[in-house]
Amino acid sequence: MKLSEILDRRCIKLDMYATKKAEAIEELVNLLLKTGKVSNIKGLVDELMAQEEVVSTGIGQGVAIPHKLVNHVQQAVMAFGRKSDGIKFNAIDKQPVTLLFLILGPKGKPTEHLQLLSKLSRFLHQTRFKEMLLTAQTTDEIWETLRRQEESE
Template identity: 30%
Template sequence: MKIESLLSAGCIALDLELETKNQVIDKMLSIVSGHAGIRDALRLRDDVLRREQEMSTGIGKKIALPHAKTPAVSQPVLALATLKQELNFDSIDNEPVRIIFLLATPETMLAEHLKLLGRITRLAGRADFRERLIASKSPSEVLDLFREEEKDFPQI
């Protein structure tokens, strides 16, 4: 399972203009609202927000990764957004974010959940990748970027 195989053009939003962490999370949830893997959108929202309250998912390097292991989904659900302006996300490095990934996986997929979090962190942790992601002008360009970067990665 590669990121580019989980991510679809409909779950990518570029250059969003949002002002708060809650707006970002709500927007990310609305982006995936029509995903076939979502069983219960309200439960998904509650689980993502609960996880965020435990500890910020602003992981540093201008990236936020709200996520949840939840019975609200039947398969992994992934969305990506970039922001027009940096936004405070209570990140661990105290820096604002520009790139947001939303990941939700079934509770039974703990190993895959952790591997996907690791793969996202590994890719997005590279400055050149983040720059190219922020500069992307279309969802297809984002998907091409992931396809190119993951071509030598093993399946999860």
């Protein structure tokens, strides 16, 4: 499965309002709710935050990938958010997070979930890819950046 296939352009937010981790996760979950990608978010933000208490998904270098296998989805869904001045996220390098990808996968498909996370992590270790995400002016540019990155693999 391709990341560009699960990222709906309506689930991309270029100017997040969040300043803290819980706000950021809630903002991304609400994108999924507003676009019908999830129908029941009761407790979902709490589940994600409980997981964050165990280990932060702030992987460093301004990136966080909150993720979870849940009963709320039939297939993988993703939201993307960007915050130019950063969000306090307790990342492993203690730096603010500017790029956030939220991935929710169905509980019965852990292998697919891990493959999506692995692919996204590889992409995010490439400086040019991250720079394009940081400088994109529109949601279409974000989506196209992801699509082109997948095609070049």
